[in-house]
Amino acid sequence: MAKDSDLLLLENQICFPLYAASRMIIQAYREPLEELGITYPQYLVMMILWEKDGLAVNEIGKKLFLDSGTLTPLLKRLESHNLIKRVRSEEDERKVEIQLTFQGKSMKSKAEKIPSKIMECLNSWDQKSLVNFKSEVNKLVETLNQP
């Protein structure tokens, strides 16, 4: 029977390795993203826009689980790098639509080389257990997303 105090050991935590792994893998993105001049959270936004351009801030936020307090300054930074435009919607003036600029669209082809670079860090993992692991993490996100 585990004691309460055992559960307080770092090694027994589930959250800590998750927190560490998240930071480490974001770290792995740093070098390849530096060539594009963007950060990992900015890259996430760009990926969303490459998939579907013109989304509103809150729509991006829903996908990334981020609020305007985080996104507004981040989007302003992307705008100052001329990768996106922030356009007040005409149908609903509360909304701000995020549109890729030509430069923002062009960046996609460079970005396509990044995922395989990240995979290199994980080449000690076989494909199967990686796919399984990904689905487990996704399951965890689902679990934590419905309270």
Place this chain on the structure above:
Amino acid sequence: MAKDSDLLLLENQICFPLYAASRMIIQAYREPLEELGITYPQYLVMMILWEKDGLAVNEIGKKLFLDSGTLTPLLKRLESHNLIKRVRSEEDERKVEIQLTFQGKSMKSKAEKIPSKIMECLNSWDQKSLVNFKSEVNKLVETLNQP
């Protein structure tokens, strides 16, 4: 055969769910930790000290994969809350030893109730797959920690 552009879809990323899960589970800690008046990274430091008091800043940093740029201000906050003392080492004056105060030690008993509260968020997971998942995440940390 997957195209490069497919790999740029958010849903195909391994890092994103990891990043999201990490933030969500830290979020789950927020409420219980609020009762103790500390944040999740501060809680990690306290856990380390409850296990072994008097560690130097860099020793804490090695365990958490954090540098002095992050830890110094965090530790100053813990000190201002009277949970720790920062003491310049006498044997090696470069080092600062972090010692729990009486209040810091006392907090442990309250903190012992936290892990089970977090587990409640995960009660849809059976014990076995949770243990397995934890070891997978740990394996990932190991992988990413040796380049």
Place this chain on the structure above:
DNA sequence: TTTTTTTAAATTGTAAACAATTAAATTTAA
């Protein structure tokens, strides 16, 4: 021993995260 290198914290500056609040537009309800 003197010089060089390494190590440990702290500092500076930038970019997230996120709570809480605000302001404006839109919806819903009265």
Place this chain on the structure above:
DNA sequence: TTAAATTTAATTGTTTACAATTTAAAAAAA
């Protein structure tokens, strides 16, 4: 239709992260 509630971004303030640099002390090399 008017008033109340909701939605959307933005803003303010605090705390992490982390790169890069600085300062001082200790260890290693000359």
